[in-house]
Amino acid sequence: MAEKKPVKICETILRDAHQSLIATRMPTEIMLPILEKMDKVGYHSVECWGGATFDASLRFLKEDPWERLRLIRKGMPNTKLQMLFRGQNILGYRHYADDVVENFVEKSIANGIDIIRIFDCLNDLRNLKAAVDATIKIKQREGRGHAQIALSYTLGDAYTLDYWMKMAKEIEEMGADSICIKDMAGLLLPYKAQELITAMKSATNLPIDLHSHYTSGVAGMTYLKAVEAGCDIIDTAMSPFSMGTSQPATEVMVETFKGTEYDTGYDQELLAEIADYFAPYREECLKTGLLNPKVMGVNIKTLLYQVPGGMLSNMVSQLKEQNAEDKYNEVLNEIPRVRKDMGEPPLVTPSSQIVGTQAVFNVLMGERYKMATDQTKDLLRGKYGQTVKPMNPEVIEKVIPGEERITCRPADLIENEMDKIEADMKEYKQQDEDVLSYALFPQVATDFFKYRQAQQEKIDVTKADKKNEAYPV
Numbered sequence: 363m364a365e366k367k368p369v370k371i372c373e374t375i376l377r378d379a380h381q382s383l384i385a386t387r388m389p390t391e392i393m394l395p396i397l398e399k400m401d402k403v404g405y406h407s408v409e410c411w412g413g414a415t416f417d418a419s420l421r422f423l424k425e426d427p428w429e430r431l432r433l434i435r436k437g438m439p440n441t442k443l444q445m446l447f448r449g450q451n452i453l454g455y456r457h458y459a460d461d462v463v464e465n466f467v468e469k470s471i472a473n474g475i476d477i478i479r480i481f482d483c484l485n486d487l488r489n490l491k492a493a494v495d496a497t498i499k500i501k502q503r504e505g506r507g508h509a510q511i512a513l514s515y516t517l518g519d520a521y522t523l524d525y526w527m528k529m530a531k532e533i534e535e536m537g538a539d540s541i542c543i544k545d546m547a548g549l550l551l552p553y554k555a556q557e558l559i560t561a562m563k564s565a566t567n568l569p570i571d572l573h574s575h576y577t578s579g580v581a582g583m584t585y586l587k588a589v590e591a592g593c594d595i596i597d598t599a600m601s602p603f604s605m606g607t608s609q610p611a612t613e614v615m616v617e618t619f620k621g622t623e624y625d626t627g628y629d630q631e632l633l634a635e636i637a638d639y640f641a642p643y644r645e646e647c648l649k650t651g652l653l654n655p656k657v658m659g660v661n662i663k664t665l666l667y668q669v670p671g672g673m674l675s676n677m678v679s680q681l682k683e684q685n686a687e688d689k690y691n692e693v694l695n696e697i698p699r700v701r702k703d704m705g706e707p708p709l710v711t712p713s714s715q716i717v718g719t720q721a722v723f724n725v726l727m728g729e730r731y732k733m734a735t736d737q738t739k740d741l742l743r744g745k746y747g748q749t750v751k752p753m754n755p756e757v758i759e760k761v762i763p764g765e766e767r768i769t770c771r772p773a774d775l776i777e778n779e780m781d782k783i784e785a786d787m788k789e790y791k792q793q794d795e796d797v798l799s800y801a802l803f804p805q806v807a808t809d810f811f812k813y814r815q816a817q818q819e820k821i822d823v824t825k826a827d828k829k830n831e832a833y834p835v
């Protein structure tokens with residue numbers, strides 16, 4: 363047999379799997395009892411934090427996301443914990459100053475994160491630099507922390523093999539520890555993956571991680587061809603929360619590579635126990651409607667139109683609101699034109715919403731760019747960063763006539779803001795991390811802080827140990 367080269371697995375059930383299937387609603391109490399078993403699998407990493415989990419914890423679950431992280435760290439002392447980090451947006455929806463980005467990285471690692479996967483919706487590497495540099499600094503100081511740069515995978519004229527190879531080299535020069543190809547829409551086809559991984563492997567020595575979704579039904583095959591071409595890490599989800607808009611099933615990929623040079627060596631009986639643990643929760647989610655069977659199937663339109671599934675459903679609801687569902691095909695044809703006008707960005711949050719909404723406007727108004735959203739204007743102004751291709755000068759002239767555009771890294775224009783943010787929220791602060799929760803989601807965090815305080819006071823009344831005057835919180 364050829365030299366052993368076990369494929370590494372990043373398990374996503376504690377983050378992307380439930381973000382993709384049940385709107386990020388898995389509470390910490392469901393996670394905790396199974397951590398000990400998950401810790402024994404030997405996963406390369408468990409993705410458990412970041413992405414939408416932070417917002418959903420505070421907003422819907424009324425949980426402190428930092429506390430969740432600490433509990434997972436305690437429950438899985440031997441496994442690397444991974445998070446998803448949206449470059450200069452961190453986990454929020456605007457560009458933050460560098461001091462907020464650095465502080466967030468620092469606290470993420472201090473509370474238990476090992477691997478930070480950092481991406482940007484335009485693949486503008488300048489928007490990743492602050493987070494990557496902060497991670498590298500901590501790694502040099504403490505020996506912990508791994509900066510993985512993720513490239514948003516997309517199709518289009520600009521995205522040649524040369525483009526991906528050039529990006530891989532630049533990522534290596536930035537000092538990242540690994541590269542991820544982040545295929546959020548499940549667009550990467552098996553034979554294309556083979557080509558892509560082969561090309562990128564020739565350009566860099568960094569480990570390559572492939573992250574896809576089963577949305578269009580090809581991800582399992584794509585992983586197989588990618589691993590054969592030298593892909594080092596694949597992202598999978600335990601079967602009860604796999605497939606559909608989530609990742610391929612962990613157990614299936616493990617079995618697929620069994621007995622080959624890529625054999626993970628994982629214990630299928632242990633994996634079965636973990637799956638058995640999550641199965642009743644899956645049933646419960648189906649029963650309550652949290653898990654909609656609609657997201658479990660194959661969405662072939664994703665492949666046909668090369669547009670993420672979520673973007674298509676947004677577009678349908680926007681058209682429905684305007685009683686213009688008959689314009690569906692017109693808008694579908696307009697999307698690639700708008701994308702070209704805007705420099706052909708990958709279609710991922712927030713660029714997917716910007717392009718999709720503008721395409722709807724262009725069709726409904728009967729004149730292209732007669733009206734433009736504020737986000738379209740900001741994208742054209744350069745406020746999201748640089749696109750791979752130049753934007754259409756005629757569109758710029760029509761939408762933001764005479765305005766100055768920025769070409770620098772957008773965050774260069776933002777003054778450090780930690781002190782001000784802390785001053786704004788100090789009445790609620792119980793831990794340093796609260797300042798960061800507030801920085802990202804001021805209103806949602808404030809509501810959470812008030813809820814937390816009420817809970818603590820309520821607990822004090824009912825559970826207070828009167829004799830010792832101890833007040834558990």
Ligand SMILES: [Mn+2]
Nearest residue numbers: 378546573575
């Ligand atoms: Mn994903």
